[in-house]
Amino acid sequence: MRTIVISGASRGIGRATAERFRRAGDHVYNLDVRPPDGPSEGIPWLEADVADWTAVEAALAAVHRERGRLDVAVANAGISVPHGVLELTEADARRVVDVDLLGVLGMWRCAARYMAAAGGGVLLATGSINGHRGFPRYADYNAAKAGIAALCRTFALELSPAVRAACVSPGAVLTPMQLAEYSPEMLDAVSARIPAGRHAAPEEIAEAFFYLASPEARYVTGQELVIDGGEIAGGTTSDHGTGGLTPVTRQKR
Structure with a gap:
C-alpha cells in the first residue's frame, strides 16, 4: 500500500487525483492552503503553502514519520492571475512563479530525499499546454509551466534509475474554478477551438497521474504527457487570444 502526497488536492484536478489513488487503496495526503471543498473522507488535509519550503518540508516529514x-x-x-505584460506587477509575478514553479521544485526536492534513501519513488507534477504556446495575459504562468518540464528532465537525469519524474500537461479542464468564472457561452467558445470539441474532466487528468505512478509506467521518466484533446496538435492555440474571454482568474487546479 503506497503513500501519496498531493499538493493542491482540495479541489479540481488535485482532488480528482487524490480520490483516484484513494480508491486504489493508497494512503493519500492533501497538502493545500485551503481545506477540501466538501467531505474528503480518508484523505487527511495538511495545511501548507507550497511557496513556503520550510512548511512543505515539515508536512512531508510528518507524513514520513506516520507512514515510514x-x-x-x-x-x-x-x-494564475491574468494580466497583460504592461500591467504585470512584481508581486503578482513572484507569487505565481513561487507557487507554480518553485513550489514544484521545493516539494520534489524534499520528497526526492526520502525516495532516494528508500531506493525508489515517483515525482509527478501538473504542467500545462501554456508551457508550449504564448497564451496572452499569462506571461508569468506560461513561463512557470514551461519550467516544470525542464525540472522534470533534470530530476530524471539526476535521480534515475531509482526515482522517476514526469509531468502531466492538461489543456482546458472543466474544474469548479473554470465553471465559476466562465459563462456557458465562454466555455463553448473555448471548446470550439479544441479538436475533441470539449473540456477535459478532472478525472481524465487524474487517470494520467495514476498511470504514471504505476508499475506499468516504470520505463517512463523525464517525460511530459500532454492531455489537451488535440488543442496544440495543429496549432489551434495560435488564435487563442482573449477572443472576448476576459475571466478574472484562470486557475485549473
Whole structure:
C-alpha cells in the first residue's frame, strides 16, 4: 500500500487525483492552503503553502514519520492571475512563479530525499499546454509551466534509475474554478477551438497521474504527457487570444 502526497488536492484536478489513488487503496495526503471543498473522507488535509519550503518540508516529514515511507509526490498546486505584460506587477509575478514553479521544485526536492534513501519513488507534477504556446495575459504562468518540464528532465537525469519524474500537461479542464468564472457561452467558445470539441474532466487528468505512478509506467521518466484533446496538435492555440474571454482568474487546479 503506497503513500501519496498531493499538493493542491482540495479541489479540481488535485482532488480528482487524490480520490483516484484513494480508491486504489493508497494512503493519500492533501497538502493545500485551503481545506477540501466538501467531505474528503480518508484523505487527511495538511495545511501548507507550497511557496513556503520550510512548511512543505515539515508536512512531508510528518507524513514520513506516520507512514515510514513516501512513494509518490504529486506537485499539483498552482495559481494564475491574468494580466497583460504592461500591467504585470512584481508581486503578482513572484507569487505565481513561487507557487507554480518553485513550489514544484521545493516539494520534489524534499520528497526526492526520502525516495532516494528508500531506493525508489515517483515525482509527478501538473504542467500545462501554456508551457508550449504564448497564451496572452499569462506571461508569468506560461513561463512557470514551461519550467516544470525542464525540472522534470533534470530530476530524471539526476535521480534515475531509482526515482522517476514526469509531468502531466492538461489543456482546458472543466474544474469548479473554470465553471465559476466562465459563462456557458465562454466555455463553448473555448471548446470550439479544441479538436475533441470539449473540456477535459478532472478525472481524465487524474487517470494520467495514476498511470504514471504505476508499475506499468516504470520505463517512463523525464517525460511530459500532454492531455489537451488535440488543442496544440495543429496549432489551434495560435488564435487563442482573449477572443472576448476576459475571466478574472484562470486557475485549473
